[in-house]
Amino acid sequence: MARRKSNTSATGANMDSLLDALTNVVGILVIVLVAVQLSSQEAARRMEEMIAQIDPAEQERIKQAAKDSEAKLEEMKLALQTESDKEKIDPEKLLAMLQDDIAAAELKAKKDLLAAEAAEKEAEEKKLAAEKLRRSLMAQLATLEEKEKEFTVAKTDLLAKLENMPTLNAPPPKEVRPPTPKDIPRNKDGNALLQERKVLVSNGKVIPFVDPGKQMETAIKNRLKMIIDKNKINVGEGNYISNEAQAMKLIDEFNKDPAKNKYFDLKLVRAGRQIRVEIVPTEECGEEPEEAVRGIFGTVLRNMQGKWYLRYLVEPDSFETYMAMRKVTDSSGFYAGWTIIDPDSYLHSLSSGYNIGEKPPPRPPRDPGKPGPVKGVLD
Structure with a gap:
């Protein structure tokens, strides 16, 4: 019994020591807590003083640096995300894209x-x-x-x-006297009894436009009649062709293949409502005065003194030719006159006998009135 008592006393002493130790520890912790609290307050006060002392511009720079850091951080996140997405791309698709x-x-x-x-x-x-x-x-x-x-x-x-040519003297002037004019025979009413026929004198040659000849006239009529029949062109009263297209076809076909003549080229032309025949001399047409008397000119003029009077159309370079021919026709009894014309200015034409359009109604008769003065001098 005495031994157990000894153990109880020892235990109580240990508990007292433990309580003392705890009291000391608690005291120390209280002291430390108070010290920490005081240190924290002091640190906060110092930090406030430091912040108050920082320059506003420096504060702005620090803020901007913080924003820049945030932006860089965001860029790094996006880059990481992109790399992550790349790692997810199918290699086969990438290969196809590259191909x-x-x-x-x-x-x-x-x-x-x-x-x-x-x-x-x-x-x-x-x-x-x-x-x-x-x-x-x-x-x-x-x-x-x-x-x-x-x-x-x-x-x-x-x-x-x-330089070696001899000096040539001009020939003396030659005096030329035109023929004496003669009046055309006329009837009691003053109308000419003869029909005018024109004669072209050009390049020293005589070209007998007085009458291309019945043979040419017949050839022209036959050619026109053949074209009209072939194309069934409607020709009305007075040889008027009302259809203008048909009339132009008549002209075109004739000009493609006109009636043949050794001395003249023939061409149909439209002159208003009329269809006329232009007669152009060929190179073979025209004769010297001596040849003309015996040639085609003499043939045309033979025995026509009582029907025609001659109107010579004389170009300036052919006056002597005209005088020689005029002497022949005057001696044959022809009435004749002459007119000077410009070179290559005269074009001979005559009616083809056909017209374009509708035949106009007849004109009412006019009062003849008093007869005018008689005109009959040719030269």
């Missing part, structure tokens, strides 16, 4: 190559054409230079001949 890009690049390269070859070919063709043109121009230049030499030689020769 398409390669094919497109090859196609473009082929097109560029073809374009370059075409441009090179075109440049070569232009070069050849330029060389050909240069050679042609050089040949022309050589020809011109040769002609220039020939011209210079010919010019020198002509000048030498001109």
Whole structure:
């Protein structure tokens, strides 16, 4: 019993020691807490003082630096996300995309190559054409230079001949007297009893427009009749062709294949409502006065003194021819006169007998009135 008592006493002493130790620890913790609290308050006060002392511009720079850091952080996040997405791309799809890009690049390269070859070919063709043109121009230049030499030689020769030519005196002036005018025979009413027939005197030749001849007139009528029948052209009263298209067809077909004549070319023309025949002398037409007396001119004029009077149309270079021919016709008993005309100014034409359009109604008779003065002097 005494031994157990000894154990209880020892335990109580230990508990007392433990309580003392706890009290000491609690005291220390209280002291530490108070110290920490005081340190925290002091640190907060100091931080407030430091913040108050920071420059506003420095504060703004710090804020901007913070924003920049946030932006960089966001960019890094996006980059990481992009890399993550790339890692998710199907390699086969990526390979197909690369193959398409390669094919497109090859196609473009082929097109560029073809374009370059075409441009090179075109440049070569232009070069050849330029060389050909240069050679042609050089040949022309050589020809011109040769002609220039020939011209210079010919010019020198002509000048030498001109210097050696004898001086020619002009012939004395020749006096020419026109024939004496003669009045045309007229009836009691003052109307001419003879029909006018024109004679062209040009280039020293006599051209008998007085009458192309019955043979020509018949040939023209037959040719027109054949075209009208062939194309079933409707010809009305008075030989009027009401359908203008048919009338123009008649003109065109005749001109493609006109009636043949050795001395004259024939051509149909429209003159208002009339269809006329133009008569143009050929190179074979026209005769010297001596030939004309025995040739076609003499044949046409034979025995026509009582029906025609002659109107000579004389070009300035053919006055002597006119005088020679006039002497012949005057001695044959023809009444005649003359008119000076400009060279190549006269065109002979006559009616074809056909007209275009509808035949106009007859005009009412006019009062004849008093007869006018008689005109009969030809020259």
